[in-house]
Amino acid sequence: MAAVVALILVITIPRYRTNKALRDLGYDNATIKNIRAQKLTDTLLDNQYYSAYLAQSINDGTLNLDYLPYYTSVSTDRGLSNADFLLIGRLLDKGYEQDQIQNLLSSLHYWEITPLLVFDYQPIEQNYIDDCLAHEDVNSQSHFELSNSYYTPYQDPIPVPVTDATMLVNKTYYLSDTYTPDPLVDLSTWYAATGRQLQQEAADALAALCDAGRAVGVTFYAASAYRDYQSQSTIYNSYISSMGQEAADAASARPGYSEHQTGLAVDLAASNEDDHAEFKDTNAFIWVSSNCYTYGWILRFPEGKETITGYEYEPWHYRYLGVDLATKVAASGMTYDEYWCLYLKPWDNEANKPSDAILNALDSTSSSSSAEASADASAAASTAAAQ
DSSP states (O other): OHHHHHHHHHHHHHHHHHHHHHHHHTOOHHHHHHHHHTTOHHHHHHHTOOOHHHHHHHHHTOOOGGGGGGGGSSOTTTOOOHHHHHHHHHHHHHTOOHHHHHHHHHHSOHHHHGGGGTSOOOSSHHHHHHHHHHTTTTOBTTBOOOSSOOOOTTSSOEEOSOOSTTOOOSSSEEOOTTOOOSSEEEOOTTTBSTTOEEEHHHHHHHHHHHHHHHHTTOOEEEEEOOOOHHHHHHHHHHHHHHHOHHHHHHHSOOTTSOGGGGTOEEEEEEOSSOTTSOGGGSHHHHHHHHHGGGGTEEEEEOTTOHHHHSSOOEEEEEEEOOHHHHHHHHHHTOOHHHHIIIIISOOSOGGGSOOHHHHHHHHTOOOSOOOOOOSOOTTHHHHTTTO
16 A cells, blocks of 8 residues: 555656646646646756747647747737748848847847848847837838948848849849840830840830830830949949949949849839929839739839838839749838848758748748838939949
């Protein structure tokens, strides 16, 4: 009999102690039952993991063990999604530590964190968090400004890793001085100024966009399209001569860093409207900015996102991506810089890449509202050929 009692005590006392330890963390008896069923007891106690959201996820069976620590960093209202898991993987791949990412998740909205994928690595992430919080009254998914700079243009240049329609060309990713799209085709003067060229797919998409506009009484054309390395060098150097290096970099791309060299970008101008009106004030802009993605184009440098793109607002500058990708970018509310770094950038370490289940789920869904594009760019007429 004594042996039986001893055996019962050996079994029940440790169980009682672990249950008490879990209750001390904040878990109730129903959750503790699920913790034991999912064999999470040691992990939770060893790391002292608890949050209301973690408890909820354990109970409803949605907990993803690969990201367990991050469940302690967010509220139940905020939660974590497949998009968050991808963002966590990208931040890890950029060099951020787990505790830094937890701090970011607990302090900021998703759309406040994604610019960090474009910016330089921030060893003291709290400085960035404080800057975002200082602007929380004016920032939103469609407008993002900061007091300090977190990106050093042209500091660590990287060759464009792929040269298809998805390629990112910005102040980090560049094309060589010998890169020429193939094939380039001449644009009809029905759709562009004389002598303009684009890649064939983009040329066809421009024609479709222009024809759709004409069908509803809105007319416009490509004032600028493909530009080779040397032409961009001439333009950029002229800006330096007239306004200095800093202002030139805000208004024009350095040679090799211009989207125009891809043969996938255009600067649009309105026709049959007030010749003195800036493009942003035309019916052409209103229609194009609202409908471009359905023909495979995006407004590349939107108003309110200058901090992220590194360029002044350019209501005339559109980039061809293809209908599927352009639609996803528009739905995301992100700049293309953010979207590419989040969804398309090659991984430095494949170990940080989320599972195929997560990636496949993300590919079949879209998030957020469409990016907005409206308001002032006072230098539009004089700088339309700059970017």
